[in-house]
Amino acid sequence: MAERLKKTLALVFLLTCAAGFAAGPVLRDAWGQARPDGPLARRRPGGRDESGLRYVGSETCAGCHTQQAAQGQTPMGRASQRAADCDILKARPRLTLRQGRYTYQITRGGAGSVYTVSDGVSSLSAPVLFCFGQGAAGQTYIFRHRGTHYESRVSYFRALDGLDITIEHPRAEPASLEAALGRPMTSEAARGCFGCHTTGGAGAAGLRLETAAAGVSCEACHGPGERHLASVKAKDLKNLNIYNPAGLDGLELSQEFCGACHQSFETVMGLENQGGAGNVRFQPYRVFNSRGHLTADRRMSCTACHDPHGPLERDPVKYDANCLSCHLSTPKEPKTRARSASPCPVSTKQCVTCHMPRVELPSMHFKFTDHWVRVARPGQSVPR
Template identity: 50%
Template sequence: MLATGKIQLGVASIFTLGAILWFGQGLLSRGQGPAMQGPPPATTLPWRSNKPFKEAGYVGGEACAECHVREFKSYHDAAMARALQTAADSLILKSHARLTFRVGPYSYEIIRDGDRSIYSVSDGKRSIAVPILYSFGQGKAGQTYVLEYKGAFYESRVSYYRALDGLDFTIGYPRTVPSSLEEALGRAISLDETLSCFGCHATASSFGKRLQLEQMIPGVSCEACHGPGRDHIAAMEAGREETRIFNPGKMSPDELSQEFCGSCHRSVEQVLNMPQQGGINNVRFQPYRLFTSRGHDPTDPRLSCVACHNPHEHLREDVAYYDAKCLACHQTKVELGPAARKVALAKDRTAKACPISDRNCVTCHMPKVDLPGAHLKFTDHRIRIARPGEPYPN
């Protein structure tokens, strides 16, 4: 396990897309290009198996649904469940017969052909056309594509953005004219990057340093977070007390946020290894941003990721929903009579009351940040008093 809980930082104290780690060199190398570190190897993650698919005992989410009906039903359409889709199943690709983009002499097309989508780029004289294999991102913000060219996986140089309902440069690429047709196509992905990206967007995509994409379950399914389910089902059917399944709910708040959620959404430890902590790109790394909040206590369960987000449900976007989460720590002002007001003191509410309001807290204290090139504003999980015009706090 990572030692994030033991880090002592001299800083006032990381899931979406939805929990969004999409988009290239932001999708595949996690935001800052090849020098950045991805999640730790599967060997260090107890909820992932290092055995081949069948030997590990993956059974698929439908098997879990036989007992966990409510969780399966609510999670089925959640963003994480559709973090990766094959080209045949991609809802974005299926609903767009033709997508185009142009930069300098290079023209791009994504054409739907039956259950395939063909990604092509041309300089007017030559062209490269290859089928899209996988779409990364469920399309709330956008979607980046993985191709195969000359025996290697490639990340598409252009991505789909919902705000545009069209294509633009994939995040992380310079907004300049490529120097060659091959460069215009995209970027070859190393094995380590491939393992890292599929590991966070799909289930059972690898064991050790080997890919097993033929058996892979697209998207983040039950077994991506809880581990293979075969032994658990056998134990339950036999009436044994040992559940034989990984339960993140038994982790400490710091382990849950930094080691578990942070393994894909980026922990403090990972971000501190980035040049300049990733700059403004780190707004996407919620565990890191939360940890750097003023007064953040990593041992307080009210400040873990799951205190505000139910991992079995679609992300809640109505800001009023989160007021109760804020007020679990903060005092409120209540009417005690026609002429008096007093701070309501409760033993479990130790943080002071906001002098402005006790409604729509996140609109002021977790501001949305416009990430250049993303065509989307991301909620900054660094809780603070955000003042207009102030620089982005790393």
């Protein structure tokens, strides 16, 4: 715990320093809005105030910014789909799971899918509204029942090519058909889900699902584009009126910007038991804990290894340049100001295969890449 406290203080210190170097005295949050509530405050996407600005849609953005246009095809760009467009359900017209006395079915028909649970005597059904997740690991379904949004009790998992119980839902047999449907969401929870998985689906005032764009697209990260379009039209390149995260330091970018959805150190510290073994999914938290890598240096930020506009790089060799931008290759190599971190006594390539091991999360049927960069000794348990 003392270690964690030190890290929290380190974060406060680093962010305070960052504020000192920033152009103005007021720190900005990930969307360029002034944060009146202190350096550690973080706003969820659903909690920010867009001041009624209009979203113009990613196709309009992509029309001028061809270099970033492929973002729409990435899993993040497709983090949710409306049922009518849902690729996984389109390709699988009937998914079923039997769990105790309950039978689950997701069946395709017309321009959508219907989610049904039955106990052999009676059944409850609802049309699927949204599919959440592209299914790298899995996909969960959102529907309405008696006027409330629900998260389905069963999800699709890629490794099974079929259904199983959704992560964090109790496996014990539910007491009633209604309870077997899934989890009713409070309006705050629904705002969170749609805030992280759609663009413009949740604002300070609540849900706006009619006008939301499915997936995390341009304006989820850059903010609504209405004023930007007006500036570009007026050829006012001095006031582009669009948020560019390129100006953030490495900590702000990882912890606050990407961390607003991928879960920062600060958020995870607020979870019961720090989210348990499941926190291996929370990359900003994991990087933060990694010895030597808690830094505002952009070389260790999320965008040093990932282009948010492009596909995830799968070739481990491609990450070596990042590690070797700080680490020496051999002990003989002279240290420089930029490159002074210790060399590896074992290998000079494919660093991530040993130091960012894949960790299986059984409830997700998926191996996540552990961003707690470390020497992972055989037999040693995964740190939390």
